[in-house]
Amino acid sequence: MGVIEAAEAVRRRFSTVPGLFKVPAPGVEMYVLRDFLADKECSALIALIDEGREPSRLLAHTGDPEFRTSESCNLDPTHPVVRAVEKKIAQVMSLDPACGETIQGQRYAVGQQFKPHHDFFFTTEAYWPEQERNGGQRTWTAMMFLNAVEDGGQTQFPEAKVRITPRKGNLLVWNNLDEHGAPNMTSLHQGMPVIAGVKYVITKWYRERPWTPSLAAATTLY
Template identity: 60%
Template sequence: MSTVTGDPAAFYRMQIGAWVKERVKRTPNCLQIPAKGLDIFVARDFLTARECEQVIALIDKDRVPSGLLSSNGDPEFRTSESCHLKMSDAINVRVQDKINALTGIQPEHGETIQGQRYAPGQQFKPHHDFFHMNTEYWEDMQRSGGQRTWTAMIFLNDVEAGGQTWFPEANVRVTPRRGNLLLWNNMDEFGQPNHYSLHSGMPVEAGVKYVITKWYRERPWGRG
């Protein structure tokens, strides 16, 4: 069993995890999804149709092939397109403020919102959003805010077929629905990386899928 003994950072992650969980459980229109070993919620109609359309237009304007923090040698691992949404656009500020208000996490702990587009056949194979601490990139992540805690993902459109977000270890599969927000904790109840948070963006079979993702860090993002 995981513990937090001797690890102040894990103790903080445990506290913020429990605090956000209880906050979201009390939020109207937010439902906790039954899941094995994972705290995960859906907030229905979190964005309006107009807000989704505005963000989609910005993703289409700036999208480029998606990258990976660390290459694994599989060219088919992540085949989507993505972009960092600019806070000079009022709609992005409005969306970010709504996400921050839902989680209650200090805004400075949040990374820049990333927009993503999946055409037919494109996917993001199973991965974790938390940082693996035995990697070359870990020291850089430590200096820029430390471990990722919560992930907020918003579906910007309905998808004709495919494109579900799948958590194979937690036994959860979520179909994209325009305006719905998906929120989950990448840490377990002890503030340690939670392997039940493994998830994938399944291949789109028909249509195009648009989402945005915002990650939160244990410390202010971009600072030591």
């Protein structure tokens, strides 16, 4: 199934999910489902992130030490809570689970941020040949907020003029490609600096083909 056909399958599935709504985001296909994760799931995932967190990394260096200052970790896919969450995501997304990357957990303390970036891969970058072999382009992003942040920490899409406030248990989904299946520059987004409190999220990215990472790719945090 190509990326355009897969996107159509996602839309058909989304049309049947109670409570899921499309966000009015000009130029970006974006959806929110409230209370996707239960409180117990959020608490368990936060504990896993705290156990495994380390400074976040980038596939391509920007030369800006403040570009991504959060902490991250790949969550163990064999953990019972992670398995349960994976199952819930698969039921909603209607994408081949084999195309999904390992869920990544992220923690943002006061002042930490992730400056404007795209989740899709730039094919001109040195990392692309390996990523192309390991499943190809990123298509959809599924982000889940694990807690409410006291102040700051919004996920902002500056080109689409949309800002999403972290709400415990909410699922935010967007398509990183346009209607033609090409990388969508308007999907530019950022994790705004946390002003008060701590922000916890988990993110699952999907590829255009089954994800078969090399050892190096599997340990790279992006």
